[in-house]
Amino acid sequence: MGRAEARKAQQQRGARRAPTGRAKGAKDKGGAGKRTGIRRFFTWKKILGTFLGLILLLMAAAVILYFSVDEPTDPNKQATLQSNTYRYADGSVMARTGDMNREIVPIDKIPEDVRTAFIAIENKSFYQDRGIDVMGVARGLFNTVTGKGKAGGSTITQQYVKNYYLTQDQSATRKLRELVISLKVDQRMEKDDVLVGYLNTNFYGRNAYGIQAAAQAFYGVDADKLTLEQGAYLASVIQAPSQYDLATAGPNGTRLVNIRFNAVLDNMVEMGKLDPAKRKTMTLPPPIKPKPRPGMDGQKGYLIQAANDEMNEQKITDAQIAAGGWNIVLNIDPKKQAALEKAVQDELESKLDRKDTKNRPQDQSVQAGATSVDPKTGAIVAMYGGQGLAEKDQSNALRTDYQPGSTFKPIVLASALENNAKTQDRKPITPNALYDGTSKRQVVGSKIPFNPQNQDDKDFGKEITVQDATNFSVNSVYAQMIVDVGPPAVKKTALALGMKDREGWPEDKPAMSLGTMSANTLEMAGVYATLDNHGKKVTPTIIKTAEHKDGEFTPRQAVGSQAISRQTADTVTKVLTGVVNDGSGNKVKSSAYEAAGKTGTTESNVAGWFTGYTPELVTVVAMFGEEPGTHKQVTLTGTAGGGRAGGSSFPAEIWKAYTLAALKGVNTGEFDTSDAEMGASQAPSRSASPTPSPSPSSQPPASSSPPASSPTPTPTPTPTNTRTTSPTPTTSPTATPTKTGGPKPPDPPLFGENQGH
Secondary structure, three states, X not given: OOHHHHHHHHHHHHHHHOOOHHHHHHHHOOXXXXXXXXXXXXXXXXXXXXXXXXHHHHHHHHHHHHHHOOOOOOOOHHHOOOOEEEEOOOOOEEEEEOOOOOOOOOHHHOOHXXXXXXXXXXXXXXXXXXXXXXXXXXXXXXXXXXXXXXXXXXXXXXXXXXXXXXXXOOOHHHHHHHHHHHHHHHHHOOHHHHHHHHHHHOEEEOOEEOHHHHHHHHHOOOHHHOOHHHHHHHHHHOOOHXXXXXXXXXXXXXXXXXXXXXXXXXXXXXXXXXXXXXXXXXXXXXXXXXXXXXXXXXXXXXXXXXXXXXXXXXXXXXXXHHOOOEEEEEOOOHHHHHHHHHHHHHHOHHHOOOOOOOOOHHHXXXXXXXXXXXXXXXXXEEEEOOOOOOOOOOOOOOOOOEOOHHHHHHHHHHHHHHOOOEOOOOOEOOOOOEEOOOOOOOOOOXXXXXXXXXXXXXXXXXXXXXXXXXXXXOHHHXXXXXXXXXXXXXXXXXXXXXXXXXXXXXXOOHHHHHOOOOEOHXXXXXXXXXXXXXXXXXXXXXXXXXXXXXXXXXXOOOEEEEOOOHHHXXXXXXXXXXXXXXXXXXXXXXXXXXXXEXXXXXXXXXXXXXXXXXXXXXXXXXXXXXXXXXXXXXXXXXXXXXXXXXXOOHHHHHHHXXXXXXXXXXXXXXXXXXXXXXOOOOOOOOOOOOEEOOOOOOOOOOOOOOOOOOOEEOOOOOOOOOOOOOOOOOEEOOOOOOOOOOOOOOOOOHHHOOOOO
């Protein structure tokens, strides 16, 4: 066999021993074979190389950024604060505020433990870091991306740089500059110099910039006299100055500032700067009452408070406002404002004796608030907040810790009309629909038992029209009506009209019909202005214009789209003219104007309201009983040495006096209620005069009744289908209630009973 033949035979034997195609393919895919598909592009070497390349690029970008951003040589313009100018609607100056309130103090004038308190809550690694906290920045960015809040994680050095050199805006560019400048500042300055600069530039609220001004504003002492607890509170309050000021904080703000205060002390223990045993003895020291600044006397302080609150709602922070430079024109009409203040003085304050704590104890508890709105524009033309910031630091016009009582009933009626609701016998609910007016009648169709007592436990018979039930605020009728409509539907209507969905709203309870949620005069003015404006949503606004050198503030839109139909709004307005002409609001009736309105008195007589309107003006007046020095609600019974003080007493008198003065010289008109639908007339078969219903011993007594000086009107059986000119109904006197200061007032009724008048 030749060589060629031998090689051929050997190749044939090798072919027989070769692996199968599958095995061969497996080998090709191994280390010796070629890679195919996406794995050719994602080898570990390529991934590592790309990662290292990105790191190098980021490092290069950081170096370029570091050298391209220069450390500023001068402080920002906020370091020299300007005043804010507040003007009335006619352009005249009301007040100037916001002047610099800051005194620079050296670090040795700030107790060491107070300095440590700020470090403990803001930047525990302050003395170890290089001016920035990389992990903190990353954490802040993560919170922003995941929707957990704005980017945080700023060190004390960064906050000092922002306060002293930069601005308060939240842009990415400003944040990058802040990081670079912080690195440079940390290299150039001593840590104690940075810390004292930070403490001297912070905004603490109460127009206080810097630790010295804050010490005086909150505790009436110089910075070097601050205790650790006081310093811990100041370290807590800087996060949200207006929300965390305990003098004005609501329940949520109080809770949050207490959490932050405890975190300060706990962090100090963790840092080894506070003895654990001493920590257990420490409590938050309440700050002193805020002192009004010059130019904030009378109602001015409350008006500025309301304007600043509205700017806050439009994302303008307290710090931005306090930085100054604002020219703010309010919608407040100086003549109407003066008229409102005079009405409160003449009809309430002049009748009180706030100095006689022995014989007139209840007079010390009386607080009044009011808001007046132009229904066509939504402009707040007048507002009354209280006796002045020196006596009352929170505006009574804006407080939300009291219930609106029966001023809520027209909303129930509006919801019934808007939803074409029907009574239990399947008849449409209209002003002429008939209901059972028996006091303490059990409502039908409710999962929650409810049988409210009428005013003075009066029965209005088995058949009373919705018009008459509204005129005389018959609780049993409206309790049944809200069940017929459905409490959730009524709440929806209330929110559409402008009420706020606050914690504690009794959504599924028929007691809602008696106004057992919280509200303030501002939002109730918006609700009634919406009714007055034929159902177009009115959101009252106090700011007309606001200008700043860095840009303009855009006021919110005061008049919006239809909240409810015109027919519904006009029907409710027509019904409420009956309250003024023939019902519980007849005290405000006048030939000078046509008015619609509703009285409201809450359980235990802790608040009284009158909400009324003419075609030109909507005004809500409220009285609150508040124990002096606390926020505890107490009865108004005994005010001015009289009996119960409901909505038909002082609030109605203030409303009338103000409205007459505000509309003096105005060619007043009549309501255009041509679209109102009163429904088919149904003659009631009830007796013309309501009769008292004997109460079982277990039934709580009535919680509200008209004042002793105001007799209770006897309802007329004739439904009010058109504007009436009938004389005031026949009245019967009521017994004079016992003055406060003697026996304890009766326990409040269950489920907000008898809030009707």
